[in-house]
Amino acid sequence: MEYDLAQCEKEGGYLAEVGTAAENQWLFQTFVAATFSEEDCPKYYSCAIWIGGNDLKQEGHFVWSHNNNTIPLTNGLWLTGRPNDFKKEQDCLAITHSSGLWNDLSCSTERPFICEFEF
Template identity: 45%
Template sequence: MDTLQCTVSDCGVPVILRADMNSVERWDGIGVERRMRLQCLSPYSRKGSGVILCQKDGQWKTDILCGFEFQGHFYRFHSEATTWEGAKARCNSFGGYLVELDTGNERDWIFTTFIAPNFRQEDCQKFYDCGSWTGGRVRDGELTFVWSRGGNPIGNNLWYDGQPNNNGDDQDCVELTRQSGLLNDRGCLTPNAFICEWDP
């Protein structure tokens, strides 16, 4: 009986964040059409087809994202700290946008799913320590905070007491804080984690 041997394609072994390489099917492993189909690791949900394709230039191309779903929307937490603009650009590069909290229920779910598990309480002594960027920002030429993608004003019930306060006259962006689970205005150049969101 012949022994089958797998060979790595000219694209190399794919590395897809939170994807399960053990979910590759037999036909995928053979390299039919130079593509594979992946699933996301538990407990993540998949957005996209799950197909990754080895292109002629030797690079893998995929539309797979692994994250969490809530009320029809898809979310992904990024722990690498960056500025508000950097976070917005990263979310846009994945086809999403910085999270916009439409309700208290959504805020509570985001806090429980992403903020609390990723920041230790003892590392976050002040209410503004350990924040994650949201899509909130001051509307140009005004003192009104709005969601940057939709343009809707941010509800007063989402803010920490006394916020927004524009301390130092340079707090034009909005973070969700670990200490309170509420919003705080912050300087846009502050390095923070961030959360991306996708519509259904």
């Protein structure tokens, strides 16, 4: 995910930060659902797009990488039982294809990503 962050910054932006459920739904419909087909995604976690959240500095405390604001774990945007830090290696936040909800996944996995720009 460091590459993705660097790519966004190179273009003058940052990995997307989601403020509301409506914004998350728009990102899901515009980017996630449009990127993957059902055939691409045999498992619910196999297709997801990076956004800018992580808990790299403190396990279980997710923050946005650009503004460092805390991401609530009770905002209704997480998959049930997530974040779970499976195998102690899931520290980055992605929007899943299966539902548009969030999952914590391994930061080292290459995935598409959404950059945000201020105008």
